[in-house]
Amino acid sequence: MRDIRVLFPTDGPVPPNMMIGRRADVEQVSAALVAGTNIVLAGPRRTGKTSVAEAALAGARRAGLYTASVDLFRRRDAGDLAEAIAEAVIANRSALKRLLARARGAAGTALDAATLTASAHARAELGEAVDLAFRPGLAARDPDRALAQALELPQRIASADGVRVAVFLDEFQDVASPARPFGDPDRLTKRMRAVFQRSSSVSFLFAGSIEHLMRDLFGPNERALSQFGSFRALSPITEHAWRAGLTSRFRQADKPIDSDAVDLLVGLGDGHPRSTMLVSRETLTAALAGGRDRVAEPEVRVGFDLALTSDRLRHEQALEQIRLTKHAQTVAMRLARGRKPYPGLAPSAAQRALRALELAGLIDSPARGVWRVTDPLLRRFLAELPGTA
Ligand SMILES: Nc1ncnc2c1ncn2[C@@H]1O[C@H](COP(=O)(O)OP(=O)(O)O)[C@@H](O)[C@H]1O
Ligand SMILES: [Mg+2]
Structure with missing residues:
Protein backbone atom coordinates (compact mmCIF):
# COMPACT_ATOMS: atom_id res chain seq x y z
CA MET A 1 0.00 0.00 0.00
CA ARG A 2 1.21 3.50 -0.71
CA ASP A 3 1.89 5.93 2.10
CA ILE A 4 -1.40 7.45 3.20
CA ARG A 5 0.12 10.92 3.15
CA VAL A 6 0.96 10.42 -0.49
CA LEU A 7 -2.52 9.16 -1.27
CA PHE A 8 -4.19 11.94 0.72
CA PRO A 9 -1.83 14.91 0.98
CA THR A 10 -2.91 17.82 3.17
CA ASP A 11 0.21 19.84 3.84
CA GLY A 12 0.87 21.79 0.72
CA PRO A 13 0.46 21.63 -3.00
CA VAL A 14 -0.56 18.33 -4.55
CA PRO A 15 1.79 17.02 -7.25
CA PRO A 16 0.20 17.25 -10.71
CA ASN A 17 -0.28 13.48 -11.04
CA MET A 18 -2.11 13.32 -7.70
CA MET A 19 -4.59 16.11 -8.32
CA ILE A 20 -8.27 15.28 -8.34
CA GLY A 21 -10.20 17.22 -10.98
CA ARG A 22 -9.18 20.71 -12.14
CA ARG A 23 -7.65 19.42 -15.35
CA ALA A 24 -9.38 22.17 -17.32
CA ASP A 25 -8.09 24.87 -14.97
CA VAL A 26 -4.55 23.58 -15.35
CA GLU A 27 -4.80 23.44 -19.13
CA GLN A 28 -6.34 26.89 -19.41
CA VAL A 29 -3.82 28.56 -17.13
CA SER A 30 -1.02 26.78 -18.90
CA ALA A 31 -2.30 27.79 -22.34
CA ALA A 32 -2.68 31.39 -21.19
CA LEU A 33 0.93 31.50 -19.99
CA VAL A 34 2.17 29.97 -23.22
CA ALA A 35 0.17 32.57 -25.15
CA GLY A 36 1.61 35.43 -23.11
CA THR A 37 -1.43 36.25 -20.99
CA ASN A 38 -0.90 37.26 -17.36
CA ILE A 39 -3.16 35.54 -14.86
CA VAL A 40 -4.27 36.35 -11.34
CA LEU A 41 -5.52 33.34 -9.37
CA ALA A 42 -7.40 34.43 -6.29
CA GLY A 43 -9.25 32.28 -3.82
CA PRO A 44 -9.37 31.16 -0.19
CA ARG A 45 -6.48 29.46 1.50
CA ARG A 46 -5.94 25.71 1.01
CA THR A 47 -8.29 25.36 -1.90
CA GLY A 48 -5.72 24.34 -4.49
CA LYS A 49 -4.28 27.50 -6.05
CA THR A 50 -0.64 26.52 -5.70
CA SER A 51 -1.37 22.99 -6.94
CA VAL A 52 -3.04 24.30 -10.09
CA ALA A 53 -0.38 26.95 -10.62
CA GLU A 54 2.50 24.50 -10.31
CA ALA A 55 0.79 22.01 -12.60
CA ALA A 56 0.17 24.79 -15.13
CA LEU A 57 3.82 25.74 -14.92
CA ALA A 58 4.82 22.13 -15.54
CA GLY A 59 2.59 22.23 -18.62
CA ALA A 60 4.26 25.43 -19.79
CA ARG A 61 7.64 23.77 -19.33
CA ARG A 62 6.55 20.85 -21.48
CA ALA A 63 5.54 23.40 -24.11
CA GLY A 64 9.13 24.67 -24.11
CA LEU A 65 8.89 27.66 -21.78
CA TYR A 66 11.26 28.51 -19.00
CA THR A 67 9.54 28.75 -15.64
CA ALA A 68 10.28 30.25 -12.25
CA SER A 69 8.20 30.09 -9.12
CA VAL A 70 8.66 32.07 -5.95
CA ASP A 71 6.49 32.04 -2.83
CA LEU A 72 6.43 35.50 -1.28
CA PHE A 73 5.25 34.09 2.03
CA ARG A 74 8.59 32.33 2.43
CA ARG A 75 10.64 35.44 1.75
CA ARG A 76 11.80 37.65 4.56
CA ASP A 77 12.51 40.89 2.76
CA ALA A 78 13.27 42.50 -0.58
CA GLY A 79 16.82 41.14 -0.71
CA ASP A 80 15.70 37.61 0.03
CA LEU A 81 12.98 37.89 -2.60
CA ALA A 82 15.50 39.14 -5.15
CA GLU A 83 17.77 36.20 -4.44
CA ALA A 84 14.92 33.71 -4.81
CA ILE A 85 13.82 35.17 -8.14
CA ALA A 86 17.36 35.18 -9.48
CA GLU A 87 17.92 31.57 -8.44
CA ALA A 88 14.63 30.33 -9.85
CA VAL A 89 15.19 32.05 -13.19
CA ILE A 90 18.78 30.95 -13.57
CA ALA A 91 17.96 27.33 -12.78
CA ASN A 92 16.34 27.11 -16.23
CA ARG A 93 19.77 26.75 -17.78
CA SER A 94 20.89 23.33 -16.67
CA ALA A 95 24.57 24.22 -16.75
CA LEU A 96 23.98 27.20 -14.47
CA LYS A 97 21.73 25.12 -12.26
CA ARG A 98 24.48 22.56 -11.72
CA LEU A 99 26.96 25.30 -11.06
CA LEU A 100 24.63 26.88 -8.57
CA ALA A 101 24.23 23.59 -6.73
CA ARG A 102 27.98 23.26 -6.57
CA ALA A 103 28.44 26.81 -5.34
CA ARG A 104 25.84 26.13 -2.63
CA GLY A 105 27.63 22.95 -1.66
CA ALA A 106 30.72 25.02 -1.06
CA ALA A 107 28.79 27.53 1.04
CA GLY A 108 31.04 29.93 2.89
CA THR A 109 34.18 28.96 1.05
CA ALA A 110 35.47 30.83 -1.97
CA LEU A 111 34.02 29.84 -5.35
CA ASP A 112 36.37 27.76 -7.46
CA ALA A 113 37.87 29.11 -10.66
CA ALA A 114 35.53 27.23 -12.99
CA THR A 115 32.46 28.54 -11.18
CA LEU A 116 33.82 32.06 -11.16
CA THR A 117 34.50 31.97 -14.88
CA ALA A 118 31.13 30.52 -15.75
CA SER A 119 29.24 32.94 -13.55
CA ALA A 120 31.22 35.85 -15.03
CA HIS A 121 30.13 34.77 -18.50
CA ALA A 122 26.54 34.53 -17.36
CA ARG A 123 26.80 37.96 -15.76
CA ALA A 124 28.12 39.48 -18.98
CA GLU A 125 25.17 38.04 -20.81
CA LEU A 126 22.35 38.39 -18.32
CA GLY A 127 23.40 41.21 -16.03
CA GLU A 128 24.34 41.62 -12.41
CA ALA A 129 21.29 39.75 -11.16
CA VAL A 130 23.28 36.57 -11.80
CA ASP A 131 25.50 37.45 -8.85
CA LEU A 132 22.50 37.54 -6.54
CA ALA A 133 22.09 33.82 -7.04
CA PHE A 134 25.76 32.96 -6.83
CA ARG A 135 26.60 35.09 -3.86
CA PRO A 136 24.05 34.60 -1.09
CA GLY A 137 23.96 37.66 1.12
CA LEU A 138 24.91 40.03 -1.67
CA ALA A 139 21.30 41.10 -2.13
CA ALA A 140 21.08 42.16 1.51
CA ARG A 141 23.61 44.94 0.93
CA ASP A 142 21.25 46.92 -1.28
CA PRO A 143 17.91 45.11 -1.30
CA ASP A 144 16.05 47.64 -3.44
CA ARG A 145 18.64 47.58 -6.13
CA ALA A 146 18.86 43.80 -5.95
CA LEU A 147 15.13 43.45 -6.40
CA ALA A 148 15.12 45.82 -9.35
CA GLN A 149 17.82 43.70 -10.99
CA ALA A 150 16.08 40.43 -10.23
CA LEU A 151 12.81 41.64 -11.72
CA GLU A 152 14.60 42.37 -15.00
CA LEU A 153 16.22 38.96 -15.18
CA PRO A 154 13.34 36.92 -16.69
CA GLN A 155 13.18 39.14 -19.77
CA ARG A 156 16.95 39.10 -20.09
CA ILE A 157 17.17 35.35 -20.15
CA ALA A 158 14.15 35.18 -22.44
CA SER A 159 15.89 37.44 -24.97
CA ALA A 160 19.21 35.67 -24.64
CA ASP A 161 17.77 32.18 -25.13
CA GLY A 162 14.85 33.01 -27.38
CA VAL A 163 12.25 31.40 -25.11
CA ARG A 164 9.22 32.67 -23.27
CA VAL A 165 9.46 32.64 -19.47
CA ALA A 166 6.53 32.01 -17.12
CA VAL A 167 7.00 33.54 -13.68
CA PHE A 168 4.76 32.42 -10.82
CA LEU A 169 4.55 34.67 -7.77
CA ASP A 170 2.64 32.85 -5.02
CA GLU A 171 0.99 34.54 -2.00
CA PHE A 172 1.35 37.76 -3.89
CA GLN A 173 -0.94 39.69 -1.51
CA ASP A 174 2.03 39.71 0.88
CA VAL A 175 3.45 42.70 -1.01
CA ALA A 176 0.60 44.63 0.59
CA SER A 177 0.73 43.05 4.04
CA PRO A 178 0.78 45.49 6.97
CA ALA A 179 4.28 44.39 7.99
CA ARG A 180 5.55 45.61 4.60
CA PRO A 181 8.18 42.90 4.30
CA PHE A 182 9.29 44.13 0.88
CA GLY A 183 9.09 47.84 1.56
CA ASP A 184 6.49 50.35 0.52
CA PRO A 185 3.80 48.48 -1.46
CA ASP A 186 3.08 51.39 -3.78
CA ARG A 187 6.68 51.84 -4.73
CA LEU A 188 7.23 48.15 -5.21
CA THR A 189 4.16 47.60 -7.38
CA LYS A 190 5.04 50.64 -9.50
CA ARG A 191 8.50 49.26 -10.04
CA MET A 192 7.07 45.88 -10.90
CA ARG A 193 4.64 47.39 -13.37
CA ALA A 194 7.41 49.37 -15.06
CA VAL A 195 9.63 46.30 -15.44
CA PHE A 196 6.90 43.79 -16.23
CA GLN A 197 5.42 45.97 -18.93
CA ARG A 198 8.73 45.92 -20.75
CA SER A 199 9.06 42.18 -20.28
CA SER A 200 7.25 41.21 -23.44
CA SER A 201 8.55 37.62 -23.44
CA VAL A 202 7.52 36.96 -19.87
CA SER A 203 4.11 35.72 -18.72
CA PHE A 204 3.17 36.29 -15.10
CA LEU A 205 1.02 34.17 -12.87
CA PHE A 206 0.06 35.70 -9.54
CA ALA A 207 -1.73 33.73 -6.83
CA GLY A 208 -3.11 35.03 -3.58
CA SER A 209 -5.40 33.85 -0.86
CA ILE A 210 -7.08 37.04 0.17
CA GLU A 211 -9.29 37.80 -2.72
CA HIS A 212 -10.18 41.38 -1.94
CA LEU A 213 -6.52 42.31 -1.38
CA MET A 214 -5.73 40.79 -4.74
CA ARG A 215 -8.62 42.68 -6.31
CA ASP A 216 -7.35 45.81 -4.66
CA LEU A 217 -3.85 45.30 -6.05
CA PHE A 218 -4.94 44.56 -9.60
CA GLY A 219 -8.29 46.28 -9.87
CA PRO A 220 -8.73 49.99 -9.21
CA ASN A 221 -7.46 52.38 -11.85
CA GLU A 222 -5.06 54.22 -9.62
CA ARG A 223 -3.23 51.02 -8.68
CA ALA A 224 0.12 50.32 -10.30
CA LEU A 225 -0.85 46.81 -11.33
CA SER A 226 -4.33 47.79 -12.42
CA GLN A 227 -5.62 45.41 -15.12
CA PHE A 228 -2.21 43.81 -15.42
CA GLY A 229 -3.57 40.29 -15.22
CA SER A 230 -6.88 38.63 -15.88
CA PHE A 231 -8.58 37.31 -12.81
CA ARG A 232 -9.70 33.79 -12.53
CA ALA A 233 -11.07 31.72 -9.71
CA LEU A 234 -10.51 28.00 -9.59
CA SER A 235 -13.47 26.01 -10.73
CA PRO A 236 -14.99 23.80 -8.09
CA ILE A 237 -13.84 20.19 -8.12
CA THR A 238 -17.04 18.47 -9.21
CA GLU A 239 -18.70 15.85 -7.05
CA HIS A 240 -18.20 13.44 -9.88
CA ALA A 241 -14.44 14.10 -9.88
CA TRP A 242 -14.26 13.76 -6.10
CA ARG A 243 -16.13 10.47 -6.15
CA ALA A 244 -14.00 9.00 -8.90
CA GLY A 245 -10.75 10.35 -7.46
CA LEU A 246 -11.37 9.24 -3.88
CA THR A 247 -12.72 5.85 -4.91
CA SER A 248 -9.51 5.24 -6.77
CA ARG A 249 -7.34 6.36 -3.85
CA PHE A 250 -9.08 4.01 -1.42
CA ARG A 251 -8.61 1.21 -3.91
CA GLN A 252 -4.88 2.02 -4.09
CA ALA A 253 -4.83 1.74 -0.31
CA ASP A 254 -6.36 -1.76 -0.59
CA LYS A 255 -9.48 -0.56 1.24
CA PRO A 256 -12.18 -0.07 -1.40
CA ILE A 257 -14.89 2.36 -0.36
CA ASP A 258 -18.65 1.72 -0.73
CA SER A 259 -20.46 4.10 -3.03
CA ASP A 260 -22.79 5.49 -0.35
CA ALA A 261 -19.77 5.98 1.92
CA VAL A 262 -17.94 7.96 -0.74
CA ASP A 263 -21.07 10.06 -1.28
CA LEU A 264 -21.15 10.82 2.44
CA LEU A 265 -17.45 11.68 2.38
CA VAL A 266 -17.83 14.06 -0.54
CA GLY A 267 -20.81 15.70 1.18
CA LEU A 268 -18.94 16.19 4.44
CA GLY A 269 -15.96 17.67 2.60
CA ASP A 270 -18.36 20.17 1.03
CA GLY A 271 -16.07 20.79 -1.92
CA HIS A 272 -13.26 22.07 0.29
CA PRO A 273 -10.15 20.40 -1.12
CA ARG A 274 -7.97 20.22 1.94
CA SER A 275 -10.70 19.18 4.35
CA THR A 276 -11.97 16.55 1.94
CA MET A 277 -8.48 15.11 1.78
CA LEU A 278 -8.02 15.23 5.55
CA VAL A 279 -11.36 13.55 6.26
CA SER A 280 -10.51 10.93 3.63
CA ARG A 281 -7.17 10.19 5.20
CA GLU A 282 -8.66 9.88 8.67
CA THR A 283 -11.38 7.66 7.23
CA LEU A 284 -8.69 5.37 5.90
CA THR A 285 -7.01 5.47 9.30
CA ALA A 286 -10.28 4.42 10.92
CA ALA A 287 -10.73 1.58 8.42
CA LEU A 288 -7.20 0.34 8.98
CA ALA A 289 -7.61 0.49 12.75
CA GLY A 290 -10.92 -1.35 12.57
CA GLY A 291 -9.38 -4.09 10.46
CA ARG A 292 -12.22 -3.96 7.92
CA ASP A 293 -11.81 -4.94 4.27
CA ARG A 294 -14.04 -2.20 2.92
CA VAL A 295 -14.75 1.35 3.95
CA ALA A 296 -18.39 2.02 4.83
CA GLU A 297 -20.35 4.95 6.27
CA PRO A 298 -19.35 4.36 9.92
CA GLU A 299 -15.67 4.72 9.05
CA VAL A 300 -16.41 7.99 7.27
CA ARG A 301 -18.22 9.35 10.33
CA VAL A 302 -15.32 8.35 12.55
CA GLY A 303 -12.96 9.86 9.95
CA PHE A 304 -14.75 13.19 10.17
CA ASP A 305 -14.44 13.21 13.96
CA LEU A 306 -10.77 12.28 13.79
CA ALA A 307 -10.21 15.11 11.30
CA LEU A 308 -11.95 17.54 13.66
CA THR A 309 -9.66 16.41 16.47
CA SER A 310 -6.53 16.63 14.40
CA ASP A 311 -7.43 20.18 13.34
CA ARG A 312 -8.39 21.25 16.85
CA LEU A 313 -5.30 23.38 17.45
CA ARG A 314 -5.72 25.10 14.13
CA HIS A 315 -9.35 25.83 14.98
CA GLU A 316 -8.47 27.21 18.37
CA GLN A 317 -5.93 29.50 16.76
CA ALA A 318 -8.57 30.67 14.31
CA LEU A 319 -10.90 31.36 17.21
CA GLU A 320 -8.26 33.45 18.97
CA GLN A 321 -7.85 35.47 15.84
CA ILE A 322 -11.62 35.86 15.48
CA ARG A 323 -11.89 37.16 19.02
CA LEU A 324 -9.66 40.11 18.18
CA THR A 325 -12.55 41.72 16.35
CA LYS A 326 -15.65 42.74 18.22
CA HIS A 327 -18.74 40.64 17.35
CA ALA A 328 -16.75 38.49 14.94
CA GLN A 329 -17.23 35.40 17.08
CA THR A 330 -20.98 35.94 17.15
CA VAL A 331 -21.07 36.43 13.41
CA ALA A 332 -18.85 33.42 12.72
CA MET A 333 -20.90 31.15 14.98
CA ARG A 334 -24.11 32.30 13.33
CA LEU A 335 -22.75 31.61 9.86
CA ALA A 336 -21.48 28.23 11.04
CA ARG A 337 -25.00 27.41 12.25
CA GLY A 338 -26.52 28.51 8.96
CA ARG A 339 -28.08 31.65 10.39
CA LYS A 340 -28.15 35.28 9.32
CA PRO A 341 -25.23 37.32 10.64
CA TYR A 342 -27.04 40.59 11.32
CA PRO A 343 -29.86 40.34 13.90
CA GLY A 344 -29.30 42.53 16.94
CA LEU A 345 -26.07 44.02 15.59
CA ALA A 346 -25.55 47.48 14.15
CA PRO A 347 -25.12 46.99 10.39
CA SER A 348 -21.72 48.68 10.47
CA ALA A 349 -20.53 46.41 13.29
CA ALA A 350 -21.72 43.31 11.45
CA GLN A 351 -20.01 44.54 8.28
CA ARG A 352 -16.77 45.09 10.14
CA ALA A 353 -16.93 41.61 11.60
CA LEU A 354 -17.63 40.05 8.19
CA ARG A 355 -14.78 42.00 6.69
CA ALA A 356 -12.36 40.86 9.40
CA LEU A 357 -13.41 37.23 8.94
CA GLU A 358 -12.97 37.52 5.21
CA LEU A 359 -9.57 39.14 5.62
CA ALA A 360 -8.54 36.28 7.85
CA GLY A 361 -9.55 33.93 5.06
CA LEU A 362 -12.15 32.21 7.23
CA ILE A 363 -15.32 33.04 5.34
CA LEU A 385 -18.96 25.95 20.48
CA PRO A 386 -21.00 26.32 23.61
CA GLY A 387 -23.24 29.36 23.98
CA THR A 388 -25.83 31.02 21.80
CA ALA A 389 -24.81 33.47 19.16
N1 LIG B 1 -6.86 19.04 -7.09
C1 LIG B 1 -6.76 18.60 -5.84
N2 LIG B 1 -6.97 17.30 -5.55
C2 LIG B 1 -6.89 16.86 -4.28
N3 LIG B 1 -6.61 17.63 -3.22
C3 LIG B 1 -6.36 18.93 -3.44
C4 LIG B 1 -6.42 19.49 -4.75
N4 LIG B 1 -6.13 20.78 -4.66
C5 LIG B 1 -5.91 21.04 -3.35
N5 LIG B 1 -6.04 19.93 -2.62
C6 LIG B 1 -5.92 19.84 -1.14
O1 LIG B 1 -5.78 21.14 -0.64
C7 LIG B 1 -4.50 21.28 0.02
C8 LIG B 1 -3.94 22.65 -0.28
O2 LIG B 1 -3.63 22.79 -1.66
P1 LIG B 1 -2.81 24.04 -2.18
O3 LIG B 1 -2.64 23.90 -3.65
O4 LIG B 1 -1.58 24.21 -1.36
O5 LIG B 1 -3.85 25.21 -1.87
P2 LIG B 1 -3.65 26.80 -1.78
O6 LIG B 1 -2.47 27.16 -2.61
O7 LIG B 1 -4.93 27.37 -2.31
O8 LIG B 1 -3.45 27.12 -0.33
C9 LIG B 1 -3.67 20.13 -0.49
O9 LIG B 1 -2.69 19.74 0.45
C10 LIG B 1 -4.73 19.05 -0.66
O10 LIG B 1 -5.08 18.48 0.58
MG1 LIG C 1 -0.80 28.14 -1.90
Missing part, protein backbone atom coordinates in the same frame (compact mmCIF):
# COMPACT_ATOMS: atom_id res chain seq x y z
CA ASP A 364 -16.14 33.57 1.72
CA SER A 365 -19.10 34.58 -0.29
CA PRO A 366 -20.28 31.95 -2.77
CA ALA A 367 -23.00 34.34 -3.97
CA ARG A 368 -23.77 38.00 -3.47
CA GLY A 369 -24.91 38.67 0.09
CA VAL A 370 -24.37 35.05 1.13
CA TRP A 371 -21.57 34.17 3.51
CA ARG A 372 -20.27 30.86 4.72
CA VAL A 373 -17.42 29.54 6.81
CA THR A 374 -15.21 28.21 4.03
CA ASP A 375 -13.79 25.15 5.74
CA PRO A 376 -16.41 22.56 6.75
CA LEU A 377 -14.27 21.35 9.66
CA LEU A 378 -13.92 24.85 11.10
CA ARG A 379 -17.63 25.32 10.45
CA ARG A 380 -18.44 22.28 12.60
CA PHE A 381 -16.05 23.43 15.32
CA LEU A 382 -17.68 26.86 15.45
CA ALA A 383 -21.17 25.44 15.29
CA GLU A 384 -20.45 23.24 18.29
